Amino acid sequence: MSSRACDDPAPTPRATAPATFSPTETIAHHRRRLVVPRRHRVDPCFSDDEWTEITTAARACELTPGxxxxxxxxxxxxxxxxxxxxxxxxxxxxxxxxxxxxxxxxGRLNSFARYVNSGGTPSPEPAARLLERVALAVAHVTSAVTALPPAGTKQSPCPTTPAADIGRYHRRRSPTARRNRTHPCFSDSEWADLTAAASACGLKPGGYAAAAALVAARSQNPRAAIADTRRQLEELMNSNRQLAAVGNNLTQLLPHLPVAGHLHDQTQRVLVLVRDALDAVDTTAAAMAGK
Structure with missing residues (x-):
């Protein structure tokens, strides 16, 4: 099957946040999204029975079939x-x-921000506890992100089906129509890996993708079978979205808090943690995208 360009926008370079920043600058910084261009597409088809296996495994992994x-x-x-x-x-x-x-x-922070934005008066002690919990959650994300292996790390052998062995699972011509189609897209580095592996098996990229998906779907643990850097990268994008939402809510709170008060200072400190976490996500994602 042929590769077709996906209409993904080119990534916009993300500016480094200044050492001191206004709420407006913080919102703009936090609203940026990681974009990994995936311009190469194949269109593997599956029979009804195969499609059931794929969709079941995809749901278990919280993914679309593609x-x-x-x-x-x-x-x-x-x-x-x-x-x-x-x-x-x-x-x-x-x-x-x-x-x-x-x-x-x-979610709790968002409700609190809506309450304050609608004219509510924050109670100092519960608000401080909420901000403390937000800070701990942000630190939890940062720790998980920085624990991921950087690009270039030597890997130990993986007891999974080698790239060239996928050819053994290639499907022969089906007696029934394969009416179920999906459209997975790949970045340049992913496409290079996929085409090299497919070539080693004597398969087209689409056939390789279909065979690999079925092997993963039929494994005892589909989540483990696909827990490669791509899946981690997608979860990093989720981290980016969650951190962006938290940063946006925090900046909405700042105008309603006394500048000289403890809550204002605490909110600013949490914003710094969010900014640093976003930078860690970007750094790790950029390294992974280049693998």
Missing amino acids: GFTSAAAIAFARAERRASRSDERRMLVALMDANADLHAIG
């Missing part, structure tokens, strides 16, 4: 360079848990 297919293809294409699945899964779970904690406390 996202699951692309993650599986890249995980297997990079099999010889992967860390152990247990290590990858552990790091991914840690990041997912940190994001879940931040999402939960971020």
Whole structure:
């Protein structure tokens, strides 16, 4: 199957936040999103039975069928360079848990910000406890992000199907129509890995992606099977969104807090933590995207 360019916008370089920053500058900084251009696309097709397997595994991994297919293809294409699945899964779970904690406390912060913006008067002690919990959740995300291995780290052998072995699972011509189609997209570095692995198997990229997705879907633990850097990168994007939302709520609070008061100072300190966490996410994501 052929590669087609996806209409993804080119990434906008993210400016470094100044040492001192206004609420407006903070909002602009926090609202930036990580963008990894994925310009290469294949269109693998699946029979009804295969589609059931793919969609079931994708739901278990909280992904779309296309996202699951692309993650599986890249995980297997990079099999010889992967860390152990247990290590990858552990790091991914840690990041997912940190994001879940931040999402939960971020919801409470959002409600508090709405209350204050509508004219409510914040009670100092509960507000201080809330901000403290937000700071802990942000620190949890930062710790999980910085624990991810940087690009260039030597990996231990992974007990998973090697890239070239996917050819053994290539499907022969089906007696029934494969009516279910998905459209996974790949970045330039991912595409290079995918085409190299497909070529080694004597397959087209689309056939390789389909075979890899089915192998992952049929494994005992689909999450572990696809827990490659791509899946971690997607969770980093989730971290970016969660941190951006928290930063936005904090900047909404600042105008309603006495400048000389403790809550104002505490909010500013948490904003610094959010900014530093966003920088850590960007640095790690940029390193992963280049793998």
